[in-house]
Amino acid sequence: MMKVFIADDESIILEGLKHIIDWPELGFSICGEANNGEDALNNILELNPDLVLLDIRMPKLQGTEIVQLAREHGFKGHFVILSGFSDFKYAQTAIRYGVEFYLTKPIDDEELYRAVNTVKENILKEHMHADTMNQFREKAKYTILRDVLLNTGDVSNINLGEINLSAAVYQVVIYENYNQDTFNLIYDFADLLKVTNQGNNSFEHIKIHEKDIILLKGAFSLSHFRDFLRHYDKSPQKSSPLDSLFIAYGREVGRVEDIHRSYEDALCLMNRRFFCEQNQHAIGYEQLPGFDDRVYEINARETNEYCKLLCSYIQSYNRRKIADTLFALEKNLYYAKTDISNIKLFLTDIYLQIKENINHIYSTVDIPFPTNSWVINLIDGKYYLYEIIFFFSVQFEMIINAIGNFSRESVLDDIVYYINHNYRDNIKLETIAPLFGYNSSYLGKIFNKKVGESFNSYIDHVRINHSKELLLQKNLKVYEISELVGYKNVDYFHKKFKKYLGESPAEFRKRNNAP
Structure with a gap:
């Protein structure tokens, strides 16, 4: 619904204007009123009505002054001037500032109705034009945005401010x-x-x-x-x-x-x-990774090499080496010079070759391998590399158990070895456990029982011990040492160091005369 504002210094006329027209029937609601020019101007600028009925003579500011000042402040609404006398100069001034109707008092009901109805039709045309222009503007903006993102068009001659694309970053x-x-x-x-x-x-x-x-x-x-x-x-x-x-x-x-x-x-x-x-x-x-960093090439030779390594580690029940090899495979593939579909085919070939070799060597053992088609579909359907590596680790543990190694005592030694060589990485129990064929909760319990402390506490001790060695060197800052031992947040490193040694890294370094 459109808004109308009414201003007249005579209260009787003001009340009459509020009821002389059925405003809702014409699509208007009265948004405010004023009985002096200063209040009228302030309300017009604040309420931004579509139509203003304005007396030509009012205290503080006259009608023509209100129209002039409102226009200077950017008001785009419509004015109908009401005057107690017909004066060509007043009318001429009003028209200059875009007043559409100059009506003399006493107000004729039908004349006012026709004027308001004409203004209403003009407002509706303006809205339709504005909507059409907005639609064109949005379509043009979409095209420009698309060209900018895809680098398919020249934007040098486009006024970026007009489509709100101008920014410093x-x-x-x-x-x-x-x-x-x-x-x-x-x-x-x-x-x-x-x-x-x-x-x-x-x-x-x-x-x-x-x-x-x-x-x-x-x-x-x-x-x-x-x-x-x-x-x-x-x-x-x-x-x-x-x-x-x-x-x-x-x-x-x-x-x-x-x-x-x-x-x-x-x-x-x-x-x-x-x-x-x-x-x-x-x-x-x-x-x-940069273009120059993507240097790893997957080929038949790499497939055979990984198959050979993993088969030998499976047969020797060397879970530590299996985990190290899978970790290296994961890191290499991150820098592979090919797309994801080829990486999945590469991994599928590795698994199927291992399956074929193990079945050949242990032909008398019933190993519960999944079918080739099931493996192909599984690997192809995985969203993440870590899911495929997890599948490999579970399958290799299944093979180890199937071919005769039922002792799991050595696995904790393998895990400790893995931690001691990978403490710089973001090691978590839930990511290590699958590599060794364990449920993370169960591994946490047996680790605590075997090693005598929790998994996270052991990692902290390993990191702190290595940080002590690095603190004795002169060329490394504390925040650099923090990152080198696996703590990305130097404040967290300080907290852990003080917890286990009772002093800060800086105090330790000073006490050991290592500036």
């Missing part, structure tokens, strides 16, 4: 469901980032090839995005916004012409989701 984010079997995920990024996006000032949302793409604009929205990622980190709480999302984000760029580079980063990262860790919900351009 940009970053592209692509998001999808964390669970890839679900569909139709809808999130309001303004709510997620805790920013207002009125007029798309903070970001743009567009779909390209069925992918949801966010273009962050300006330092404010990029800062909120970083805060959002830091808050949820790699393990978002259940039912939190990020728990259902997977996000890939490209580099920050300072020019519209470079936005496509950020988009290409994010797209490449989304396609490399296969390499993410368990429960990882975000991947950024920092984790994107």
